[in-house]
Amino acid sequence: MTDLTKLKIAEARDALRKGDVTSAELTEACLSAIDKADALNAFVHKTPEIAREQAAAADARIKAGDAPALCGIPLGIKDLFCTKGVASQAASAILDGFKPEYESTVTSQLFDAGAVMLGKLNMDEFAMGSSNETSTYGNVINPWRRGNDDAALTPGGSSGGSASAVAADLCLGATGTDTGGSIRQPAAFTGITGIKPTYGRCSRWGIVAFASSLDQAGPMAKDVRDAAIMLQAMCGHDPKDSTSADLPVPDFEAMLTGDIKGKTIGIPREYHMDGMPAEIDALWAEGRKMLQDAGAKLVDISLPHTKYALPAYYVIAPAEASSNLARYDGVRYGHRAKLSHGDGITEMYEKTRAEGFGEEVKRRVMIGTYVLSAGFYDAYYNRARKVRTLIKKDFEDVFAQGVDAILTPATPSAAFGLGEMTEADPVQMYLNDVFTVTVNLAGLPGIAVPTGVDKQGLPLGLQLIGRPWEEGDLLNCAYALEQAAGFVAKPAKWW
Amino acid sequence: MLDLTYEAPKPKVIAGAKHDWELVIGMEIHAQVASQAKLFSGASTKFGAEPNSNVSFVDAAMPGMLPVINEYCIEQAVRTGLGLKAQINLTSAFDRKNYFYPDLPQGYQISQLYHPLVGEGEVIVDMEPGVARLVRIERIHVEQDAGKSIHDMDPNMSFVDLNRTGVALMEIVSRPDIRGPEEAAAYVVKMRQILRYLGTCDGNMQNGNLRADVNVSICLPGQYEKYMETQDFGHLGTRCEIKNMNSMRFIQQAIDYEAKRQIAIVEAGGNVDQETRLYDPDKGETRSMRSKEEAHDYRYFPCPDLLPLEIEQGWVDDIAASLPELPDEKKARFVKIFGLSEYDASVLTAEVVNAAYFEEVVTAAGDGKLSANWVINELFGRLKKDDCDIADSPVSPTQLAGIIKLIKSDAISGKIAKDLFEIVYSEGGDPEQIVEDRGMKQVTDTGAIETAVDEIIAANPAQVEKAQQNPKLAGWFVGQVMKATGGKANPKAVNELVAAKLGL
Numbered sequence: 001m002t003d004l005t006k007l008k009i010a011e012a013r014d015a016l017r018k019g020d021v022t023s024a025e026l027t028e029a030c031l032s033a034i035d036k037a038d039a040l041n042a043f044v045h046k047t048p049e050i051a052r053e054q055a056a057a058a059d060a061r062i063k064a065g066d067a068p069a070l071c072g073i074p075l076g077i078k079d080l081f082c083t084k085g086v087a088s089q090a091a092s093a094i095l096d097g098f099k100p101e102y103e104s105t106v107t108s109q110l111f112d113a114g115a116v117m118l119g120k121l122n123m124d125e126f127a128m129g130s131s132n133e134t135s136t137y138g139n140v141i142n143p144w145r146r147g148n149d150d151a152a153l154t155p156g157g158s159s160g161g162s163a164s165a166v167a168a169d170l171c172l173g174a175t176g177t178d179t180g181g182s183i184r185q186p187a188a189f190t191g192i193t194g195i196k197p198t199y200g201r202c203s204r205w206g207i208v209a210f211a212s213s214l215d216q217a218g219p220m221a222k223d224v225r226d227a228a229i230m231l232q233a234m235c236g237h238d239p240k241d242s243t244s245a246d247l248p249v250p251d252f253e254a255m256l257t258g259d260i261k262g263k264t265i266g267i268p269r270e271y272h273m274d275g276m277p278a279e280i281d282a283l284w285a286e287g288r289k290m291l292q293d294a295g296a297k298l299v300d301i302s303l304p305h306t307k308y309a310l311p312a313y314y315v316i317a318p319a320e321a322s323s324n325l326a327r328y329d330g331v332r333y334g335h336r337a338k339l340s341h342g343d344g345i346t347e348m349y350e351k352t353r354a355e356g357f358g359e360e361v362k363r364r365v366m367i368g369t370y371v372l373s374a375g376f377y378d379a380y381y382n383r384a385r386k387v388r389t390l391i392k393k394d395f396e397d398v399f400a401q402g403v404d405a406i407l408t409p410a411t412p413s414a415a416f417g418l419g420e421m422t423e424a425d426p427v428q429m430y431l432n433d434v435f436t437v438t439v440n441l442a443g444l445p446g447i448a449v450p451t452g453v454d455k456q457g458l459p460l461g462l463q464l465i466g467r468p469w470e471e472g473d474l475l476n477c478a479y480a481l482e483q484a485a486g487f488v489a490k491p492a493k494w495w
Numbered sequence: 496m497l498d499l500t501y502e503a504p505k506p507k508v509i510a511g512a513k514h515d516w517e518l519v520i521g522m523e524i525h526a527q528v529a530s531q532a533k534l535f536s537g538a539s540t541k542f543g544a545e546p547n548s549n550v551s552f553v554d555a556a557m558p559g560m561l562p563v564i565n566e567y568c569i570e571q572a573v574r575t576g577l578g579l580k581a582q583i584n585l586t587s588a589f590d591r592k593n594y595f596y597p598d599l600p601q602g603y604q605i606s607q608l609y610h611p612l613v614g615e616g617e618v619i620v621d622m623e624p625g626v627a628r629l630v631r632i633e634r635i636h637v638e639q640d641a642g643k644s645i646h647d648m649d650p651n652m653s654f655v656d657l658n659r660t661g662v663a664l665m666e667i668v669s670r671p672d673i674r675g676p677e678e679a680a681a682y683v684v685k686m687r688q689i690l691r692y693l694g695t696c697d698g699n700m701q702n703g704n705l706r707a708d709v710n711v712s713i714c715l716p717g718q719y720e721k722y723m724e725t726q727d728f729g730h731l732g733t734r735c736e737i738k739n740m741n742s743m744r745f746i747q748q749a750i751d752y753e754a755k756r757q758i759a760i761v762e763a764g765g766n767v768d769q770e771t772r773l774y775d776p777d778k779g780e781t782r783s784m785r786s787k788e789e790a791h792d793y794r795y796f797p798c799p800d801l802l803p804l805e806i807e808q809g810w811v812d813d814i815a816a817s818l819p820e821l822p823d824e825k826k827a828r829f830v831k832i833f834g835l836s837e838y839d840a841s842v843l844t845a846e847v848v849n850a851a852y853f854e855e856v857v858t859a860a861g862d863g864k865l866s867a868n869w870v871i872n873e874l875f876g877r878l879k880k881d882d883c884d885i886a887d888s889p890v891s892p893t894q895l896a897g898i899i900k901l902i903k904s905d906a907i908s909g910k911i912a913k914d915l916f917e918i919v920y921s922e923g924g925d926p927e928q929i930v931e932d933r934g935m936k937q938v939t940d941t942g943a944i945e946t947a948v949d950e951i952i953a954a955n956p957a958q959v960e961k962a963q964q965n966p967k968l969a970g971w972f973v974g975q976v977m978k979a980t981g982g983k984a985n986p987k988a989v990n991e992l993v994a995a996k997l998g999l
Contacts, residue, residue, distance in 0.1 A: 082559045095558065102552060104559060206559040212799035241561050242801050320799050323591050326602020327556040331655070345653070349595055372593070372794035381796060 004029035005169040009226040016072045023072025027055040030074040034170045039495040042165040044137045045087045045120040054116040069229050071114025076165045076174040079120045081107050082206040090208040091135040092125045094328045094356025096335040104206025105238045106217045113233040122161030125358045127210040130432040132160025134360040142415050143168040143491035146456040153415040156186030162220045163190040173221040173230050179214045181436025184448035188410035188461030191450040193227045194220040198468045199443035200245035203238030209324040211317040214440040224479040228252035255472035260480045261295030266403035270306035279454045280409045287462040290484035303394040308387045313437040315371050315384035322368025392442040405477045406465040408435050410448040414458035445471045447478045451485035499827045501627040507675030511758040516713045520679050521671035523708040525664050526696040528571045534663035535562030546656040554661040556600035561800050568663035571695040572637045577815050578693045581616025589798040597655045598642035606638035608795045620682045624837035631670035640664050676747035692847045700741045709737045711753045733767040749774035753781050833863030848885050859896030894919050897926035938984045948992045951975045966999045
């Protein structure tokens with residue numbers, strides 16, 4: 001085999017089982033690719049020693065005939081996941097030097113399934129951002145470029161490091177988290193597949209919290225099958241997370257038949273946004289046709305409260321974040337500011353948090369504090385909660401009418417240039433999440449699948465939204481779309 | 496059924512310079528739930544452990560840690576609610592109360608503002624026999640305790656002990672139905688008694704196991720009645736909250752001071768500010784805790800890490816069925832069944848272990864009043880002298896019942912019984928056997944007594960003459976006979992014989 005890093009998880013799994021390749025070889029290939037890809041700034045903590053140790057253990061398991069699905073597969077882990085003994089900073093300076101004494105449930109399930117950790121992946125600070133420009137480690141660079149223009153593009157955010165690493169074949173798959181689109185938008189910007197499962201599918205235990213009622217972990221992978229394999233290992237009930245669902249996890253990969261004959265796909269009219277690029281509209285139309293050609297029935301549906309989703313999201317998420325981030329106070333771990341003589345506890349808090357948090361995090365903490373404050377709570381937070389209930393009901397209504405999945409664009413544009421939005425109104429950046437936040441507010445599963453490229457050769461993705469707990473059907477629908485789209489483009493290697 | 500009747504006490508009236516004033520008091524009692532583990536983590540709740548040794552990752556608010564409700568703590572709070580005859584809400588929810596402090600690692604306390612676990616209930620606060628105040632309970636919610644900040648260990652640094660962080664508390668909120676400092680203290684006493692009966696809180700006030708916030712306001716006579724009629728707080732004065740009281744004595748002193756402070760302000764034409772105050776027992780005064788500018792905005796919102804708490808009626812019914820007999824019922828039963836005075840019944844039911852001891856005694860000895868006298872006066876008195884609890888009593892209920900039975904059967908006199916009690920207390924043994932072995936039995940044999948009386952009369956002719964002239968002096972002969980018989984003669988029989996022989 002010429003380039004092991006180009007393997008997909010399913011291919012690598014089969015090759016490992018056949019003995020065509022060892023996990024040690026796969027892992028070395030990835031480690032070497034990672035070392036050559038510092039220009040992408042995807043990996044922020046490399047863990048070659050752990051990787052080699054896990055690879056050796058995986059090879060032994062494979063040899064013994066005891067090889068779970070992910071056995072020996074090298075993965076990257078988003079920095080938001082706490083990994084025992086390994087720096088886990090949520091890409092924030094406030095967690096400077098923090099190495100947890102515990103392993104998140106999701107990563108520990110992945111390791112139990114034999115996965116190999118190559119290192120920790122860059123991201124927006126505390127998962128707050130849509131361009132991976134808020135990380136304390138600096139921007140992640142998208143391996144894709146516009147035609148012959150070598151301007152650096154964003155991989156999207158907040159799981160930008162995960163997206164960039166998978167798209168550049170630095171790892172076979174990566175974990176992501178998605179609070180308002182943080183898996184799906186970067187997946188779409190980098191031509192890979194990412195699924196956010198139903199809220200409660202993956203345990204949140206050990207994942208640094210951004211907005212607890214919206215956060216979900218999910219896989220970012222090279223195709224739908226790989227996403228199904230990874231998701232299988234990542235989800236399941238965890239008594240340590242009270243919001244985790246005690247439901248059986250079906251065999252997602254076995255459900256990938258590609259047969260969607262007779263399925264009803266809803267096309268929400270409210271997702272036609274004014275000023276949306278023609279290319280996105282065309283991509284969406286092509287997607288509709290692909291699903292129709294595969295035997296699905298298309299129906300126009302209405303999700304009437306869609307336009308209120310983004311404002312509701314940008315009230316609820318910062319409100320929860322303002323509370324979740326209160327623990328970063330310099331008292332017990334992470335950064336503590338140097339104090340001047342006479343400084344008290346208030347100065348310690350103020351200086352520590354001023355130094356430790358970046359601008360976007362501060363903005364959201366302030367917004368969240370404001371919307372929860374006395375006199376504003378009902379007007380903002382409570383109203384946003386009501387909107388959230390209405391949005392959820394919009395989806396329930398169309399599912400009750402027999403809709404199996406909903407097809408929408410994943411993003412309003414292709415990847416944009418790094419720095420292009422930094423001078424703009426932050427709301428412009430927030431608009432990136434316009435197609436994805438409704439899914440988080442409603443707690444539904446959503447998947448982004450690459451289906452085409454724009455005229456500059458950048459990947460574009462579509463989103464499918466599924467019924468709650470029916471990730472298997474959703475993945476199969478995405479699989480059919482993937483088969484029809486036949487997206488095979490790869491970024492030209494420049495790094 | 497067994498309820499005792501009572502009337503309400505008179506509200507405390509304080510004379511101001513211009514008017515008489517009445518007090519209106521509401522209380523929030525923070526009671527630590529008796530449980531092995533904390534409310535949202537598996538860490539131990541044991542008191543007195545090495546600092547920061549009972550701390551889990553959740554308690555220390557490490558990144559990514561999540562709370563999981565301890566079912567037993569909820570059961571204890573439900574049990575408490577049932578003990579206060581309160582509404583149990585089958586759906587309740589947890590909220591976050593946000594503020595920064597080093598002993599609050601999460602930066603928020605998980606509490607229940609909007610949907611508490613327990614709703615309206617009531618408690619009868621006994622003041623004296625036949626007089627009690629019915630105080631309405633507004634709600635009980637479950638919440639996490641904070642840790643402890645230590646500021647006096649080092650001149651430049653503060654220290655934090657997180658052992659208490661996350662321990663479950665019940666906040667029991669009363670309506671403003673308490674009308675004086677004594678009632679306030681009695682309310683805490685009664686609440687503590689009920690919690691200890693239920694086994695839901697140890698009620699150890701020194702350890703901070705039970706603390707009270709006291710809301711005090713003043714009003715003119717008649718205004719409170721208008722409030723009760725309408726439930727409109729407009730009829731009452733502005734209240735101040737005195738935080739964190741953990742002594743009955745200080746509660747009374749603080750309320751007294753606070754009432755007088757408010758009266759002085761209002762009579763001088765001023766307005767009382769609604770604020771939180773602290774009581775300084777050294778100076779005997781309350782002080783404002785923080786200015787308005789520093790007032791906290793707690794930004795309460797539903798805790799997104801916890802789903803609404805749903806409990807089933809069947810589970811509540813099971814807890815209700817397992818409830819022990821509570822102080823009011825026990826007291827009433829003691830009065831009705833054992834014929835005790837309400838006072839004695841109150842003393843005996845103050846602690847459930849005392850009541851249980853008494854019941855064992857009375858069941859074996861069969862005389863309520865006599866058993867009550869012996870338990871309260873002799874046993875409690877003796878234990879108090881040795882600074883002992885009933886649990887450490889060297890005299891078992893069976894032994895005490897044995898002594899009482901000997902008195903009842905006239906086998907020993909009351910005086911000998913006290914000697915016998917002291918022997919049993921310090922040496923142990925079966926009372927009946929001791930009386931037998933040591934010849935302590937009362938002499939009721941009139942023949943033996945007669946001989947003694949005859950001997951003494953014969954030996955003291957001068958005294959006989961005096962006594963015959965002044966019958967009051969017959970007592971001297973009784974005393975001599977008792978002395979001669981070693982106190983064992985039946986005093987009644989001696990009296991009769993002496994009188995007969997002297998021809999009185």
